[in-house]
Amino acid sequence: MSAEKPVFLVTGADLAAEALALLGAYEVVYAGKAPTEDDIVALCQQHDPVAIIVRYGKVGAAAMAAAPSLKVVSKHGSGTDTIDKATAAARGIQVVAAAGANAAAVAEHAMALLLACAKSVVALDQRMHAGHWDKATHKSVELEGRTVGLIGLGAIGLRFARMADAMGMRVLGFDPYAKDLPTYVVRAELETIWRESDAISLHCPLTADNAKLLNAQTLAACRKGVIVVNTARGGLIDEAALLQAIRSGQVASAGLDSFAIEPMTAPHPFHGEARITLSPHIGGVTDDAYVKMGVGAAQNALAVLHG
Structure with a gap:
């Protein structure tokens, strides 16, 4: 975990600038374009994020166990089927989604x-x-x-x-x-x-x-x-x-x-x-939706972290 700032882990290679502007108090770590579950677990072990923004890949029980500081898993979009919601609930981790952004x-x-x-x-x-x-x-x-x-x-x-x-x-x-x-x-x-x-x-x-x-x-x-x-x-x-x-x-x-x-x-x-x-699952992939989903995911996570 960063010695200076708590960490947001993004399971993707990037996040909209408008979303990053909201996360100035945090270190943002990227998992890359196509992270595997093992990649995400390793990054959780290394950085102990307080929040995960889910773009690609799955966030399961192993990732949550590897991040004891984790408080919220925020979907960059609306579908949360790639998140183990049962484990999250058992660990007191909130799962939120940017519903409607795309x-x-x-x-x-x-x-x-x-x-x-x-x-x-x-x-x-x-x-x-x-x-x-x-x-x-x-x-x-x-x-x-x-x-x-x-x-x-x-x-x-x-x-x-x-x-x-x-x-x-x-x-x-x-x-x-x-x-x-x-x-x-x-x-x-x-x-x-x-x-x-x-x-x-x-x-x-x-x-x-x-x-x-x-x-x-x-x-x-x-x-x-x-x-x-x-x-x-x-x-x-x-x-x-x-x-x-x-x-x-x-x-x-x-x-x-x-x-x-x-x-x-x-x-x-x-x-x-x-x-x-x-088409290759790009229905929600537009410049406008990219910004709206990133901002929504960041705002949702911050809302949980800030009570």
């Missing part, structure tokens, strides 16, 4: 993936670059009047819902914790969402209860030709079941920004599938 960025990316699927943007671009002109043979999906089912109605899900409503879509939403929904979101059970949705977009955290929420059984219960969008967590989808549903035509197309194993292994079964549009 809501605009992720919701916009989810809509971009939905539009890419509905309008065959990637496939048509590749055909055009190869010299083809498919105007006489291609028909896109018109989203106005269609139903989109949202799983999760937090800041991201509700922002996406507002965009979908503005496009003339009917919005169904499932979230047992959401209250005071806007009038354009119709609260629905999962069975209704599977049965009535033309597109499904995932915006919920990953928990033990909803792992592989989209699986062979639930995908079979969906409308034939449904579009699937996931900008939340890869573990929400049974990837083998989704691939089979894509190939059978039960799922028309999918836009995916998160995966069961990240970085995605290569080769991967999704590679080369024309009706799956992929």
Whole structure:
């Protein structure tokens, strides 16, 4: 541990300047671009941080045990599934998240993936670059009047819902914790969402209860030709079941920004599938969101440390 200043450990290679400006009373130590759990444990042993800002990697029981001064683990974003919350609670360590800081960025990316699927943007671009002109043979999906089912109605899900409503879509939403929904979101059970949705977009955290929420059984219960969008967590989808549903035509197309194993292994079964549009979990990665998440993570941690 620093002899002069208490330490903030950042499980990444950098933090926004606006966030660093809030941490002048602390020494900030970086774990690098892709820290392993062992890397984080070693840095905890070396520096005994009072706070950890989690960007990449996992903060588990070993890291917490290696940092006896640790008071707070603050997520640089909203998803806290990479933090051992049970161990944190047992040790009296608070876990906080910058909820909503990247809501605009992720919701916009989810809509971009939905539009890419509905309008065959990637496939048509590749055909055009190869010299083809498919105007006489291609028909896109018109989203106005269609139903989109949202799983999760937090800041991201509700922002996406507002965009979908503005496009003339009917919005169904499932979230047992959401209250005071806007009038354009119709609260629905999962069975209704599977049965009535033309597109499904995932915006919920990953928990033990909803792992592989989209699986062979639930995908079979969906409308034939449904579009699937996931900008939340890869573990929400049974990837083998989704691939089979894509190939059978039960799922028309999918836009995916998160995966069961990240970085995605290569080769991967999704590679080369024309009706799956992929992006490397960058829905929340914008210049604006980077600042908002960093500032939110720093402020949340300081709030705990300062009582």
